[in-house]
Amino acid sequence: MRGWGGVAGTAAAVALTAALLPGLAGDDRQDPRADDRAAGGAVAAQPAKAAKADQEECETPEASLRPSATASGDGVQRIRDREPQRLIVGVDQNSFQWGYRNPLTGKLEGFDIDLARAIAGEILGDESKVVFRSIPTSERIPALEDKRVDMVVRTMTINCERIEQVAFSTEYFTGDQAVLAPEGSDITGFDESLDGKRVCTAEGSTGQGALEEGGYGADVKLAPNQLDCLVRVQLGKADAVVTDNALAAGQAAQDPSMKLVGTLNRPEPYGVAMNIDDHDLVRRVNKLLEDYRKDGRWQDAYQEWLADDMPGIDGPPAPKYKD
Template sequence: MRARALRELRAAPARPVVAAVGVLAVAAVALVPVVGREVAEAGGAGSGPAATHRTDVPGAAQAAKAAPAAAECTPGNVAESLRPSSGGGAAVDRIKAKGQLVVGVDQNTYRWGYRNPHTGKLEGFDIDLARAIAEDILGPDAKVVFRAVPTNQRVPAVRERSVDMVVRTMTINCARKEQVAFSTAYFQGGQQVLAPKGSKIEAFDGSLRGKRVCTAAGSTGESELAAQRHGARVLTVPNQLDCLVRLQLGEADAVVTDNALAAAQAAQDPTVELKGEPFTDEPYGVAMNKDDTDLVRRVNKVLDDYRGGGDGSDWMRAYRKWLAADLPGVSGPPSPEYSD
């Protein structure tokens, strides 16, 4: 069953957080290499999962069982994952034995995963979700080690087990599902074009011909531009925020990225705006090692709790706190889909 149709997520009128020049300065600092940098945090500063735990697959033995043979991945079933369980298994036990959860995150994307310049702490929608997962597995004083991972290193980090999981606006698609396992979708976005307000660029179409279009290496935007450039010259960078810097410096004419990320960039810089409409369906999921089926089920249980409670859910509280101002009109999270 197809995930709910892509919502029309239009950015609200740009609201400067800091002056454009200030944004450039902050963004430029973010270009310093951060691969492998870790920040350990004890306790959950964000909201945790609901108190009631749903267990659709009871017992550790069932939770740890191998995933059933997966059907061929198609656009219609790409968001399917394993049913939730509060049980343990090899991966969950390994995390408990370490006494910490190591999570690959972004530290450059405003509203999702970014370092607050006033406190030096990581904040955002993805950061709150990572803390909720850690709290469920390790308890209220959970220790989380956040490791900054560039866009094109998300899959290697999971496969090589340098992190336990990646929570970083990572789109679930068939190519990635061949290499890593995903949770159910926790947000629904779509690829869209970001460009200066006075630009003649109109959308992901022929108006890009001859223009310099920036996107992150290893991103869905890079894949879409590889399939259809519309005559554009493509520039790839390690992280999406680097594209905003290139746009501000005049080294790029437009950016192709998830509209959720583009809206965050427009909130930072009032001189740019989203162009046209989203042209893809982008469900975000938590990425884990394919062998860690028990961890996939446990994360899906956390997400099940996180979504629960309607307008009073942890998901809606996080949405209102981090995203609603720049991505208004979202009524709730995507419904989970399961393969077993």
């Protein structure tokens, strides 16, 4: 895959095609319950929700339940009792290097996809027993609340607001918000250069919150998924993208005419999200992540998917647990 990612013309076409595809799901099979909403559609702007958790009670939102290899309850049993027995995971299919559909093979690939398969192996003893469901950014939490998916593995930031709605694993990667703009743009980062500019970000993302809280004067445009924003810039309908730096690096690899021009320097921990009541499932995922860090699988996945465009990361973030 290194060959196609660096070719600007092909990459732009791939980005446009991927963003306009309807949601797909499955272990490379169609899931009939998948969200069939086209990823390229626009959505009405909505204000980001105010944080619900009291800051004094939320100093370490990334602290999770301690791992267990034997925890069993409603969450694990729901998965094991399903016919056919499958883990249903909400993912992105448009984020190059994280969760994307390889245009040459049609298969879902990336850092998050590898992790989801490993979780299926931990819970069901078989990494192939997983169904992937394409979930727009704004639908991640509703899909977990309604139990349309068992978990979301989709570069999802753990924060004080979200832990009031869903449960998270320990942190498996650390991101930051970034500005992605075309080469030659006068946009320089999270500053006054965004004033009056059409800046696209995904609805319900931490990028939306960063733009609305920052007072930069940007004309914020919301889209269902972050790759839709890249397409809008390519079509001249937006001036820049705000998204996680991990995703922005992938977009810049897809389209070398784009460049990262600034970050917030505010670390954002990524976690596997689950229904807030699935404590047993959280413990099982944390056991997998504990092993994933120790046995080298995290580092292998990093080298395969991320090291070329996000170099210099020595290892996974250390887990934090609740007392």
